[in-house]
Amino acid sequence: MDNLKSIKGDVPLPEYSPFEMEGHANGETEAIAPTGDGGRIELSTHSKLFKTLSRVVDRFPTKGPSDEPPPYEKWDGRQFNLKLNIVIQVVGSRGDVQPFVALGVELLRHGHRVRLATHDTFCDFVQDSGLEFYPIGGDPAELMAYMVKNPGLLPSMRSLRAGEIQKKRKMVAEMLNGCWDSCIMPDPVTMRPFVAEAIIANPPSFAHITCAQVLGIPLHLMFTMPWTSTKSFPHPLIKMNLANSSISVGHANRVSYLAVEWLTWQGIGDVVNSWRKTLDLEPVPTSEGPMLAETLGIPFTYCWSPSLIPKPSDWPSHIGVCGFFFRDPPSYEPPPEIKSFIEHGPPPIYIGFGSIVIDDPAKLTTILLRAVREAGVRAIISRGWSNLGDAAGLCGNDVLYIGDCPHEWLFQHVAAVVHHGGAGTTACGLLNGRPTTVIPFFGDQPFWGAMVANAGAGPQPIPLDILTYENLAAAIRFCLTQEALSAAETLSCKMRSESGIRNAVDQFHASLTVGELECDIIKDRAAAWIYRKGKTHLKLSKLAAEILIENMRIHPSQLERYIPRPIVIDPVRWDPVTATTSSLASTLKGMVVSTSDIFIKPVQAYQRPAGNLGHMRHLSESELSTYSSFDKHRSWPMGDTNSIARTRLREFSTGNLGVAIIGSASGVSGFLKCFFKGMYVDMPLATTEGLRSLPKLYGGEVREINKITDWKSGAAVAGKNFVDGFKDGFTDLVQEPIKGGREDGTLGAIKGIGKGSANMLAKASSGVLGLVAYPGHGICKSINAAVHHKTARSINHARLIEGQYLVKGEQTTCRDFDEVLVRDMFDRLQ
Structure with a gap:
């Protein structure tokens, strides 16, 4: 295509091909440098950064086209009858928000309750479309101005001198808190209780994975910009310098996505982890922050026309391209x-x-x-x-x-x-x-x-x-x-x-497992609780549980929070040396930070204004009264019926001196925690995982293990890994020489002996060391869950409050259910 011939100007236009990245004759080797080409960052293949990221990308094999069609291509919408509380989290300009307004309207047509959480300035725009709105803070005009001044990922000296980076980080922190509040807080206008049962988000909202992890609910990402690594084209924010390089274009394209994620995580990773701590979560490891969505296999839908950009062949089946989102044309009479x-x-x-x-x-x-x-x-x-x-x-x-x-x-x-x-x-x-x-x-x-x-x-x-x-x-x-x-x-x-929108809704629905989500009694509602009594195990929705509570068939203390989609974030280990070294470095870093907290936190306490309510900006007296209106003065197992509000308020009423003492003491306890956990749990675990994964480095096969969430799963994984480690080790010791001899004769047999011996040593050692490491890891998780339970209590309380609203409120009453259904509910409990 030679359409540049039609454009005559005094400055030549930049070349840009999304399918083949250009090199430069000068052979510059800077790691990263801003370009004038729309603010893209130039990344040289000769740089140390590229070589490091390249080794990481090599450990994630590319996916070939699958014989199985993606689940959404064979999706029958009639299979899905769940009515969910969906929060859509969007950060950006009006152009970013508008497609999700159209998506929200379509989800409403399917019977879902939809809340769009975005910047305050879009309140009227969202509400005029018939959607619920929740403000997450952040100023999109200020964000757009910053992006125009700093179009790439690297801030300009002008922005650094003006202190704009710190302002942006504070804005990100504000929006993270707002996104979490959007998952469990009542509607700011009607005060109607809300607890999210699924999350849809665009990647720049940054809070999505953490919110889904805390709630244990499905997450689906949607975006109008390529964000998943592929060989087909580079990340839009990166321009590769391939001068004098033998690197393949496809490989460089994949590295460009990791480069963007890595640079982004360097800028906001500490902000995200500080926020995660307030939600009783452990920090995301530095090695896992970039590419976390890909590692976890989060479903992703790209909102562009496949006629314009077809889906790359190396994208897995949980990633789809649906078409552009178009809202219904508004009624408009021009001036x-x-x-x-x-x-x-x-x-x-x-x-x-x-x-x-x-x-x-x-x-x-x-x-x-x-x-x-x-x-x-x-x-x-x-x-x-x-x-x-x-x-x-x-x-x-x-x-x-x-x-x-x-x-x-x-x-x-x-x-x-x-x-x-x-x-x-x-x-x-x-x-x-x-x-x-x-x-x-x-x-x-x-x-x-x-x-x-x-x-x-x-x-x-x-x-x-x-x-x-x-x-x-x-x-x-x-x-x-x-x-x-x-x-x-x-x-x-x-x-x-x-x-586009209907395809996106189908892809969203297809990514959900109905049997995993639905209530066992009221089939079109999402389960929020597990009820256990003897051999009776029932998944109950908020509404079903409240009907049973009101009729005194169960007590709230018999309810256990249901987590349909658990997310566990553990570091990926590749070999025992780097795994152990990385764990040691992380432990030392934690000890240093905790030591500094002994002196820094008291100073911060005196600098902080008394009575600072911080993230309480949406928790007002009107909310307290709304919660109280549903209070039946029961003895809640999760604490006082106003625990979300009053516990938080009490936390901020402590005097500065007390906070200073507590802060200093927490630094000491943090130091001890980092030392003992690092030396006796994290390092043995890292070594175990490194040994278990070692055969992958030379093409060997390794069994996957289940995620560890508590002491029970830790013990189960330890036992299975011990048995499998010795079984597979001895098997490899015999089979690898035979396999090598078939393929390469005597030399292959000799190589097979070495490979089988290495596998035997690695797998058996992992099995033995894992008997200590995996249960220890599980015990730590159980202790952490028992000690840090404030967020879990808040979620439990919010779910109970919504259940009361569904029964007592104007939207739903027990009369909506016929006697047969209610009788069936009671019979299931006998």
């Missing part, structure tokens, strides 16, 4: 000035940059107006968040400035569109068959500009730092050619045959 401008003259072009906040809007306005005049077209310019405006002497009757206007309506009446390349705006333009010019600022915008250009529906993207009125005018002229119009119309026809 007279817009209607008149469109009707009196040839179709104009559209120019707008949505939520982008630009440093110098006057300069950009001048470029836009000169380009419009140079191209000889009429234009509608959206002022957007940057408030683009007139430039003296350049604005005539051929330009109209507008405020907010639905793209679904407007793009039907324009000849072409010029915008920042947000996924939603790009999709809307292509759906309407409009040729597109992208002026990317950051993030996935250069990627979408390149995709449009590769499809022939527009020119190559023009990053802001090389934008001139000449090359923009040339780009506009190309958009008005028959070639670009035909390509855009072809894409439009294909996209209109897709049902």
Whole structure:
């Protein structure tokens, strides 16, 4: 495709191919360097960082195409009848939020209760769509301004000097707390209780895996930007330098995803782990933070058209591409000035940059107006968040400035569109068959500009730092050619045959196991509790449990919190040497941090304002009274009926002196904990796991073990690993020489003897050492769960409160269930 020939400007446009990354003749070997190409980070294959990440990627084998179709391709929506409490967590601009509003509306049609948790400024937008809204904090305008100044992953010196990095980290901390609150706190307006039973999130919300882990519920990620490693194309934020390198393009592409995850985790990993501590969770190991979603196999749906970007062949079956999300066209009557401008003259072009906040809007306005005049077209310019405006002497009757206007309506009446390349705006333009010019600022915008250009529906993207009125005018002229119009119309026809939102809902439903989630009595409700009495084991929903409690058939103390989808995050160990060394380093680090806390925490206590309620911003007296309205003054096993609120409030009423003493003492206890746990549990466990995994390094097979969640599972894993270790070790000792002899004769047999002996030593040693390490690990988890139970109590209490609401509230009463169902519930308990 040679559409650059149609664009003549005084600055050459950057090349960008998503399928083959370019090298540079100068052979620079810097690890990472910002480029002018839409803020992408340049990563050299000769750098130490690339070589280190490359070794890590090599240990995760690529997936080939599977003979089995993905579960969502054979999904029958009639199989799914659960009605879930779903929280959708989204961080970003309006363009990021809007697709999830459309998704939420579709989920409502399936009978789910849907809460969209995002920035406060989008409250009206979300609620006007009929969805519940929960504010998570964070200022998207400030976030957009920061991203324009720092379009890549590395902050500029200007941002460092201005202290913007620390501001962003504080914003992330605020949003993490907000995301957790969105999972268990009542609706801020109606005070209707809510406890999430499934989470849908975009990756930049960062809280999703932790929230799902605490609640033990399903998580499904959705995004408009490639975030899963693949050989097919690089991460949109990375530009590889392949100069004088023998590295394959596919391998470099995979490394680019780990590089982005690694850089991101370096910036916010400590913030996430500090927040996890408040939820009674252990920190995510540094080795596991990057690529955690891939390691855990979290279901992922990408919200773009497969006609534009097909699903890569090396993505596993739990990852899908569904199509763009389009909301139902809003009812809209254009103001007279817009209607008149469109009707009196040839179709104009559209120019707008949505939520982008630009440093110098006057300069950009001048470029836009000169380009419009140079191209000889009429234009509608959206002022957007940057408030683009007139430039003296350049604005005539051929330009109209507008405020907010639905793209679904407007793009039907324009000849072409010029915008920042947000996924939603790009999709809307292509759906309407409009040729597109992208002026990317950051993030996935250069990627979408390149995709449009590769499809022939527009020119190559023009990053802001090389934008001139000449090359923009040339780009506009190309958009008005028959070639670009035909390509855009072809894409439009294909996209209109897709049902992105319905496909996404099917993929979400297909990732859930109905039998794992459903209540044993009320089949369309999600189970929240386990009831055990003798041989009777029942999964009960919040509603079913409360009906039984009200009729005095069970007591709350007989209920145990049900965890349908447990998440266990343990470090992946590759060999005994690096495993033991890494564990030792982690132990020493913890001891150093705990030692510093002995002196730092008292100082922080005196600097902290008294009565700081921090994350209590949504926990008001009105909430206390709402909780009290459902209080039946029962003797709760989880504590006082207002435990969430009053316990938290009491924590912040302690005087600064007491907090200082407690903080210093916690530093001492932390030091002792790190020492004893590290030396007597973590290091033996790391060595055991390293020995168990050692045969993988030379192509051997290793049995997978179950996750350890408590002392019982620890003991079970220890016993099985001991038996399997000796059994497999002796088997390898005999079979490896035979196998080697068949393949390579005498030399192969000799190699087989060495391989079998190494396997025997590694597996048997792992089995013996595991008899101590695995039970010790399980005991630590049981102790941690027993000691750190505040969050678990909060969840239990919130579930009970919602159950009371479902029975007593206006939405559901016991009368909704016929006598046969209630009698069946009672009979099941006999």
